[in-house]
Amino acid sequence: MNTSVITINQLTRHFKETVAVDNLSLEVQAGEIFGFLGHNGAGKTTTVRLLNGVIDPTTGSMRVLDLDPQVDGPALRARTGVLTETPSLDDRLTAWDILGIYADLYSMPRKAIKPRISELLAEFDLADRASEKVGGYSKGMKQRLALTRALLHKPELLFLDEATSGLDPVSAHHVNELIERMARREGCTVFMCTHNLVEAQRLCDRVAILEHGSLVALGTPAELTRQYVRRLDVEIEVAEEQTEIALQVLRSMPQLVLGEPAQPNGALVVTINQRDSIPDVLASMVQNQVRVYRMAPQEVNLEQVYFTLHEEKEGVQ
Amino acid sequence: MNARAMLAIVRKDLKVVIQNKNIVTPIIIIIAVFFIGFPWLAGLAPTLIKGFGGQVTSLEGLLAKMPAGMLQELAGYAVSQKVIVFVLVYMLLPFFLMIPLMVASMLAADSFAGEKERKTLEALLYTPTTDRELFVAKMLSGWLAAIAVALGGFLIYAINVNAAAWSQMQRIFFPNALWLVLIIWVVPALSGLGVSLMVVVSARAQGFQDANQMAGLVVLPIVALFYAQVMGAIFINTGLLLLMGLIVWIMTGVLIWLGSRSFRRNRLLAA
Numbered sequence: 392m393n394t395s396v397i398t399i400n401q402l403t404r405h406f407k408e409t410v411a412v413d414n415l416s417l418e419v420q421a422g423e424i425f426g427f428l429g430h431n432g433a434g435k436t437t438t439v440r441l442l443n444g445v446i447d448p449t450t451g452s453m454r455v456l457d458l459d460p461q462v463d464g465p466a467l468r469a470r471t472g473v474l475t476e477t478p479s480l481d482d483r484l485t486a487w488d489i490l491g492i493y494a495d496l497y498s499m500p501r502k503a504i505k506p507r508i509s510e511l512l513a514e515f516d517l518a519d520r521a522s523e524k525v526g527g528y529s530k531g532m533k534q535r536l537a538l539t540r541a542l543l544h545k546p547e548l549l550f551l552d553e554a555t556s557g558l559d560p561v562s563a564h565h566v567n568e569l570i571e572r573m574a575r576r577e578g579c580t581v582f583m584c585t586h587n588l589v590e591a592q593r594l595c596d597r598v599a600i601l602e603h604g605s606l607v608a609l610g611t612p613a614e615l616t617r618q619y620v621r622r623l624d625v626e627i628e629v630a631e632e633q634t635e636i637a638l639q640v641l642r643s644m645p646q647l648v649l650g651e652p653a654q655p656n657g658a659l660v661v662t663i664n665q666r667d668s669i670p671d672v673l674a675s676m677v678q679n680q681v682r683v684y685r686m687a688p689q690e691v692n693l694e695q696v697y698f699t700l701h702e703e704k705e706g707v708q
Numbered sequence: 709m710n711a712r713a714m715l716a717i718v719r720k721d722l723k724v725v726i727q728n729k730n731i732v733t734p735i736i737i738i739i740a741v742f743f744i745g746f747p748w749l750a751g752l753a754p755t756l757i758k759g760f761g762g763q764v765t766s767l768e769g770l771l772a773k774m775p776a777g778m779l780q781e782l783a784g785y786a787v788s789q790k791v792i793v794f795v796l797v798y799m800l801l802p803f804f805l806m807i808p809l810m811v812a813s814m815l816a817a818d819s820f821a822g823e824k825e826r827k828t829l830e831a832l833l834y835t836p837t838t839d840r841e842l843f844v845a846k847m848l849s850g851w852l853a854a855i856a857v858a859l860g861g862f863l864i865y866a867i868n869v870n871a872a873a874w875s876q877m878q879r880i881f882f883p884n885a886l887w888l889v890l891i892i893w894v895v896p897a898l899s900g901l902g903v904s905l906m907v908v909v910s911a912r913a914q915g916f917q918d919a920n921q922m923a924g925l926v927v928l929p930i931v932a933l934f935y936a937q938v939m940g941a942i943f944i945n946t947g948l949l950l951l952m953g954l955i956v957w958i959m960t961g962v963l964i965w966l967g968s969r970s971f972r973r974n975r976l977l978a979a
Contacts, residue, residue: 445833446974469836479831483727484720495716496835540831 394421395454396548396580397442402451404437404604411437413604414451419597424574424581426595428588428697434604435584436476439550442582443468456548469497472546472579476553478537482526486517486536489525490543497544511539515569531562538566542573549574551583555590563587567594588694598693600700607700615696621665622649628658628685629676637681647672658685713837714845721819721849731814735857738807742800743865750795751872754788775943792873797884801944802933804890805898807861809930812854812899816906819846820976833973843971847900847907847964854899862891886946893953898930900960908967911976 397419404412412434419425429435440446442455444464453460458467480489487508494504512518515535525533534554541549554570555563571594574581585591591598592612600608600615608615629637634654641648641661647668652661663672669688676683725731771782771790778798782790823829837845862883869882883891936942 440977443834446977465836465838468834471834473831473834475830475834477827477830479828481720481724481826481828483724488720488723492716492720493831493835495719496713496832496837498710498712498836537831 395419396421396456397425397582398454399438399442400452402438402441402453403449404434404441404446405449410604412441412448415601415604415606417599417606417609419580419582421580422578423596424571424583424594426591426598427582427584427601428586428591428598428693429584429601430586430701433601435601436552437604438601439473439552439582439584443471443473443550469544470546471548471550472541472544473550474534474538474541474552474554476556478533480525480533480537480540483524485524486512486521486539489536490540493540493543499544507543511542514573515539516565529562531558531565534558534562534566535569538569538573542577545577546579548580548582551581551585553584553586555585555587563590570594588692588697592693600697602701608696612693612696615693617666619696619699622662623666624660624689625663625669625672626658626660626685626687626689627676627683630682630684631657633681634659636679637676640676640679640681641672644672644675660689663688709841709844710837713835714841714848717832717837717842717845718849718852721815721846722853725815725818725849725853728818731818734814735811738810739857739861739864742803742807743861744868746800747796747865747868748872750792751869751874751876753795754791754876777943777945781945786876788876792876793881796869796873797882797886798944801886801890802930802936804862804865805894805933806930808854808858808895808899809902811857812850812902813906815850815853816847816903817910819850819907820910822910824976829976833976839971839973840968842973843907843968844964846910847903847967850903850907851896851899854903855896858891858895858899862887886944886949889946889949889953894949894956897953897956897960901956901963904960904963904967908963908971911971 395418397417399415399417402412402415403410415434415438427435427438437446441448442453442460444460444467447461455467456470460467484492490508490511491504494508499507509518512521515538517532517536517539520528520532525536528536538551538554541551551570555566558566567590570581570583573579583591583595595612597609597611598615599606608619610618627637637659638652641652641659647664649662649664652659654660661672663669666688669686673683673686771779771794774782774794778794781798782793785793820829823832832842866882870877870880873881933942933944942948
């Protein structure tokens with residue numbers, strides 16, 4: 392049975408006239424990597440602050456690790472780790488300084504501090520430069536150090552706010568690998584705010600999509616693609632001499648096949664109105680004695696879901 | 709309250725401050741000018757005046773305008789010694805109070821506003837520290853640094869005063885009871901007042917410069933005290949210092965109580 396780590400009920404937060412989080416309700420289960428998607432200013436950071444008791448909601452309620460963030464903020468924060476959007480590291484201190492100070496702030500057992508820091512520094516490939524001031528680190532190193540700090544006290548729930556924002560693809564990939572490995576190995580739940588949809592698709596068990604502070608979609612990436620992306624591209628491989636007949640058959644079904652079929656690499660690529668139309672298109676080809684060797688729907692990703700929802704919300708056709 | 713967590717914040721702040729040239733440079737300049745330069749200037753003044761053919765006795769007119777209490781304190785000294793004692797022991801006494809107050813205010817101004825500017829505050833807010841621990845730890849950082857600078861400065865001042873005035877005084881005459889009361893009683897109280905006031909200001913300011921401008925205003929009452937003493941309007945004796953210290957301690961206590969009760973981390977993110 393799944394255990395809820397985060398339960399949010401009709402949570403709203405105003406900043407003067409602006410509604411940063413609008414009537415948000417959702418649950419995050421223990422052990423999952425939960426993606427919280429939205430554009431800049433969608434309310435992701437505000438939600439993380441609310442869930443950690445750093446700011447108070449205007450209305451609504453929430454339970455995090457079975458605690459009320461408004462009432463039990465310090466006890467809750469002792470069990471969560473947060474990687475903020477900017478690494479929030481003092482350039483004048485060394486990695487050892489920073490991690491030692493945060494170990495004390497989290498009241499870690501004194502004997503456990505040095506071995507834990509050494510273990511994480513080695514894991515995150517920072518050991519060689521851990522005695523140098525952070526000011527000389529690259530952006531990727533700073534982000535890895537910030538992640539080290541967030542994981543130092545073995546949090547049960549890890550919040551990542553744009554963990555790879557501004558990193559080059561190699562550094563971002565490295566950070567993502569670390570997140571996945573550490574989350575799975577240490578068994579902590581991850582609440583991951585991002586606007587990187589490829590990253591979310593690869594890492595997250597479930598995702599929520601936020602638009603202007605409101606929840607617009609929630610589910611696994613596969614559920615969301617099925618639910619929100621109706622049109623999909625299908626690659627069809629037919630006998631070479633039957634290409635013309637196949638094109639005629641496809642053009643005869645304008646209600647199912649949208650637009651003109653393309654032929655980028657020999658195979659035909661058509662846009663079909665929905666996944667359920669694939670068997671009908673195939674049946675029609677077979678009825679017309681077209682020999683179909685392969686019919687492969689192209690992978691639909693979260694990016695398409697996101698833009699579909701965004702267009703719907705903005706009223707774009 | 710979690711003392712270990714608070715000391716960790718103090719440790720972090722002090723490590724950062726020691727490496728901050730914007731804070732350390734003015735402190736070094738102040739120490740060099742006031743704790744080293746002034747004693748030598750005043751200590752050597754009688755010799756220099758004589759060297760240029762002047763008369764130290766011409767300063768007697770100025771001293772004669774001083775309050776009776778001070779004249780009583782200066783009785784028994786030769787004229788050149790009177791000048792030294794007046795300048796180094798009495799005239800600079802209120803001025804010395806400005807040093808810990810300035811340091812405390814500068815550091816406290818940096819406490820939240822500086823962290824906000826350097827974008828290092830948010831990670832601290834996500835730690836299990838309570839709002840009260842955060843407030844007290846930030847206050848303690850500024851207060852301890854101010855006391856350390858004041859004590860260090862006092863030591864440097866004492867050595868230089870006695871060395872510079874040796875040719876005239878022929879004995880160790882500094883510090884006297886007045887200065888000991890100042891260092892032990894008034895300086896910690898005044899530093900506490902400056903720090904608690906500025907931590908409250910810093911929590912509401914956008915950046916270090918905003919908060920630091922307010923720090924400039926904090927020293928104004930001390931400047932007024934300095935002029936009053938120089939002009940002979942008041943005479944700061946041990947009794948007055950003890951009373952001043954008591955009043956400042958009470959004000960500091962009230963401010964800390966109010967500050968720690970009203971301080972909320974969510975306001976830091978809204979400011």
